[in-house]
Amino acid sequence: MDSLTKKPRLATVWLGGCSGCHMSFLDLDERLFELHRRAEICASPFTDYKDFPEVDITLVEGAVTTAEQLEEIRHVRRRTKILVSFGDCAVTGNVTAMRNFFSVDDVLDRAYRETATQIVGIPSGNPAVPRLLDRVRPVHEVVKVDYFLQGCAPSAEEIYRLLMDLLDGRTPALAGRKFGS
Amino acid sequence: MSVKTLTIDGKMVTGMAGETIFNAAWEAGIRIPRLCHVGGVSDVGACRLCLVEIEGQKKLLAACLTPVEEGMVVHTNTERLRAHRRLILELLFAERNHVCSVCVMNGQCELQDLAAEAGLDHVRLRYQFPKLGVDTSHERFGLDHNRCVLCTRCIRVCDEVEGAHTWDVSGRGARSVIIADMGEPWGQSESCTSCGKCVQVCPTGALFSKGRGVGEMRKDRRFLKYIVTAREKHQWIR
Ligand code: SF4
Ligand code: SF4
Numbered sequence: 194m195d196s197l198t199k200k201p202r203l204a205t206v207w208l209g210g211c212s213g214c215h216m217s218f219l220d221l222d223e224r225l226f227e228l229h230r231r232a233e234i235c236a237s238p239f240t241d242y243k244d245f246p247e248v249d250i251t252l253v254e255g256a257v258t259t260a261e262q263l264e265e266i267r268h269v270r271r272r273t274k275i276l277v278s279f280g281d282c283a284v285t286g287n288v289t290a291m292r293n294f295f296s297v298d299d300v301l302d303r304a305y306r307e308t309a310t311q312i313v314g315i316p317s318g319n320p321a322v323p324r325l326l327d328r329v330r331p332v333h334e335v336v337k338v339d340y341f342l343q344g345c346a347p348s349a350e351e352i353y354r355l356l357m358d359l360l361d362g363r364t365p366a367l368a369g370r371k372f373g374s
Numbered sequence: 375m376s377v378k379t380l381t382i383d384g385k386m387v388t389g390m391a392g393e394t395i396f397n398a399a400w401e402a403g404i405r406i407p408r409l410c411h412v413g414g415v416s417d418v419g420a421c422r423l424c425l426v427e428i429e430g431q432k433k434l435l436a437a438c439l440t441p442v443e444e445g446m447v448v449h450t451n452t453e454r455l456r457a458h459r460r461l462i463l464e465l466l467f468a469e470r471n472h473v474c475s476v477c478v479m480n481g482q483c484e485l486q487d488l489a490a491e492a493g494l495d496h497v498r499l500r501y502q503f504p505k506l507g508v509d510t511s512h513e514r515f516g517l518d519h520n521r522c523v524l525c526t527r528c529i530r531v532c533d534e535v536e537g538a539h540t541w542d543v544s545g546r547g548a549r550s551v552i553i554a555d556m557g558e559p560w561g562q563s564e565s566c567t568s569c570g571k572c573v574q575v576c577p578t579g580a581l582f583s584k585g586r587g588v589g590e591m592r593k594d595r596r597f598l599k600y601i602v603t604a605r606e607k608h609q610w611i612r
């Protein structure tokens with residue numbers, strides 16, 4: 194609960210995903226006003242923040258693919274009451290995890306050597322470039338997840354329903370969802 | 375033929391001697407989940423999703439292989455069965471590479487539907503990411519081992535209905551794969567008549583028609599019923 198506005202505090206984070214889930218979130222359109230009326234949106238890729246704040250609900254888009262994201266999601270988990278895996282990359286690894294067929298070295302070679310045309314070479318030693326984990330992981334493999342919203346991407350309707358359920362204190366009705374579609 | 379009366383999920387059901395619990399249940403409107411069973415070809419009990427509890431028996435039995443018996447009391451949807459089914463589905467998802475969002479069968483897939491029905495919203499097991507190939511050597515069809523659940527429907531329909539016996543399983547356990555003839559590329563198979571029956575009965579995106587994009591593959595196995603009715607009743611009706 195936000196001490197000033199007396200509204201539940203909501204955040205979204207973006208790990209290894211294509212931002213499609215966040216685009217779907219923005220498809221809430223005018224329902225964003227209702228959401229704003231019901232919740233304090235404290236941190237998201239659309240807002241500016243330094244340190245991830247204490248919140249009631251966090252939606253996590255994307256799989257965990259870099260060392261930085263691993264740190265981030267652990268931090269987010271410590272500061273969140275209800276953590277939701279938001280979309281298939283968070284839930285299963287999805288397309289983001291398809292690099293798991295290859296070694297990290299091969300993946301980097303492909304991206305920075307074989308297919309590079311301008312600057313050829315792996316940017317190692319540059320602290321601004323996050324280190325890839327050996328294996329992309331779904332969020333629940335590294336931290337406890339409370340709810341799973343499947344879909345690539347989940348529709349705005351599903352996102353809205355989930356958030357309203359959580360804000361009303363109901364267990365979200367997620368039964369019958371499919372991976373993928 | 376004698377008629378047997380039994381109880382399935384509290385409902386009185388009748389079946390012919392020799393008929394499976396699975397069939398008797400479905401005819402009575404009780405839909406037991408299944409993946410390897412497909413009407414019109416023999417049953418092999420490969421997937422274990424149709425497991426049921428029978429009172430007085432400790433072991434869970436595959437409904438698609440167990441014949442009905444007089445006075446049997448069958449449960450198809452207990453907590454224990456739901457837990458087993460969920461785990462079986464998780465094993466299937468973890469064992470191969472199912473990336474539904476980029477699959478030809480996205481939205482039409484029997485495995486996807488079974489997972490949704492079972493309320494499977496995440497897989498607790500670690501995904502294995504086996505390196506598997508896609509055989510696109512056939513001029514009209516493709517076989518993507520990443521999506522195969524080894525249900526063997528393709529093998530049975532090709533053998534029993536088409537009479538070609540192109541497919542078989544090679545290897546054991548997690549290393550099993552579907553092969554054409556003696557393991558050659560499908561396009562070089564001498565037995566395949568290119569009838570497409572295997573493609574139509576495959577429950578997943580493993581067998582597909584070429585040229586289909588994500589979520590574009592549709593399967594139609596009405597031909598099976600037509601052929602089986604024609605064979606058994608000598609009636610050529612759709
Ligand atoms: S075969 Fe079915 S479960 Fe597997 S990736 Fe394709 S749609 Fe998903
Ligand atoms: S296309 Fe027909 S003959 Fe060829 S493998 Fe499939 S079922 Fe068998």
Ligand code: SF4
Binds near residue numbers: 529578
């Ligand atoms: S290719 Fe399809 S029909 Fe054949 S075993 Fe695999 S999933 Fe089953």
Ligand code: FES
Binds near residue numbers: 408410420
């Ligand atoms: S449907 Fe009975 S074991 Fe697969």
